[in-house]
Amino acid sequence: MGIYPDCRMITRTIEVGGLTKSQLYAKMQQYSILMNEYGERLFFDDRFPTSNTKYSLKTVELNVRNLGFPDGATTDHIFKKARDLGLDLCPLEVGPYLRLEYLDQPDSHSGIPSQHQAPTGSITIAAEVIAADDEFPKGFYLRRMNGELWLRGYVADHLHVWSPDDHFIFCHPKKP
Template sequence: LEGKGTGWCTAGHSTAQTQIESGDFYVYYTNDSSGEPTQPRLAIRMDGDNRIGEVRGILPHQGVESTMQEALDSKRSEFGGEADAYRKKSEDMRMLTALEKKCEEDVQFTKNDLILLYEINGTIEGFGYQKDPRISELRQGRNTEEDMLVIFECVREQIAHVPSQINGNTKAYVGQLEPGIFQKLPENLEHVYTSFPEKKIRRENVEIGGKSAEQLISEMEAAGINISNYAKSMLKNREFVPGKNPEEATLIRLTVADLGFKSSATTDQIYERAQILGLELCLADTGPNYRLKYRNQPLNEWIYMGMKQITDSDGSPFVFELVRDDGGLWLDALWAGPGIK
């Protein structure tokens, strides 16, 4: 692999030795003009016998070329359930390639095409270590105002940009969050953004209450969800008091920037701003219940629960944290003192 320009760290001797010791390493080549397999195009590194460690191609950020997709899918099928983690990535890349071809042929995008391109229903996942550059390239130069009308199936007057424009016919809200905004937004309003398409405000219902800490732990373990020692300590803390009866809670997912902060903010500042917007803190068992529901979390996403902190034996305050990393889904804990940013 040395001198081939792949950018793969495996081209180094020490890294290659370490990776090969961890499992098999498959490299797919294409032939040169003499019919010799000389150009590496796709690498699949195994972590153990049946677990795919990573997949790398030779596109920018080591993305996989569309021409190598068939080879990847064929190899992936050998690993049963383990391959499921890569199925979405493979499908996303296939659909993104189809959009790229449409663009080259000057074919108009459909509503479903735009939903994919703007990641309305979920993040486009690829095999590179950064976001596929084709996403921004395909979005560049498009009229997002016109595209929103297609995606939301509405006319301009049905997209509100300030709270005073919200009415019974509103299909989407794209604007800043102002005090009391969440009391003004209709419950059935699905599309809420501070900026389209990057800053979507996600609202989701989750059932909370009616389960003890022991039940929650048992259900998470049965589902293969990892629970850190800190999170287990929170669940067993006397301050963790789940609701007695099941009820439905509406969760609002916000970033610090959505709340109006230009840089980082302390826990107290975040909670105060959320209250001004008309939100309440989550109950203690919301995090574990949401962890059980939210199984399709994107890789390397962290979600922190806005909740009354639970203090450990040393008096340190923690909140629940939902994570998905290479080790799978996690219920973890984050130190969240009042003045911590």
Template sequence: MDHTATQRTFRLTLGSLNQEELTSALRHAGVQLNAHARTLLDQIDVQDGAGQSLTLTEVSVADLGLSEGGSLSAVFAAAEVRGLGPCPAATAPYLRLAWSDQRPSSDAELSAGRAPDGSVTVASPPPSADDEDPKGFYLRVLEGVSWLRGYRCDDEHRWAATDRFVFCQAKTVPAQRVM
């Protein structure tokens, strides 16, 4: 992937591993998980979309037209206007396994209230409306170690214009011919 582009598109085919197999694959790949990621892996259907080939687009919040940032619902709405939508819940773990050249973070600090440097949040529907529950996953590489991390936020949280998300490209419906 070209790390200098503000927007990138790539393909990912979701696997069909069950929860135990996927967790084992992540462990064998050296992927580290935080507690929120483990909670999410227990909550989601890891076979959601199995075998589906996705076209993913990585964008910044500013690329979506939110130059001042915005709430999670505003980010999702801005993406939808641009033909992008949420990914199946299982996308993040499979993307973490496939994405070996993610730009490493230059800042080891984990800071509550903002996305960590170098992180990419995978847009997917939150499994719970409860603000205390994890909302989704983000990917990060820190000191050579790949991470799959879960995050929590409420809709008051403002994502920065520079924060990065991965969305699925919406399937296009062929135009009907007018006779």
């Protein structure tokens, strides 16, 4: 297991933007995408922006270990190291758009969910946090469970340590 960019990773190019928030939500409903309470709270918050213009982004999925954290790390450490390695945080709207494009995500077969841990098979979107409040969702993660696609929100305080095996999606920087 190497450190980015000399590691196993998954890259995707996705189309983002071009829909209003209501159109984006309707499209997710059309694909039977489920949301938890945190996901809905984040999605419908006025501070969650969506772009009227369609644009293309290249993303990279890797785990916390591939950022140089064999014992895990906090969100701040993960995001700082990713930036140091040349990756960007994603716009928050990447969560719903990636969920719509990644319909064949493998099913996670985890048993009892662990509180204070990312679920097995989930992929967290690395995005700027829009509210400092520890009770407000910090971002989205994707999960497929029992054949159902989810766009879920999560809460984590600044002390939360992510597992070295937790997966994150970052964006490649736009070329000038």
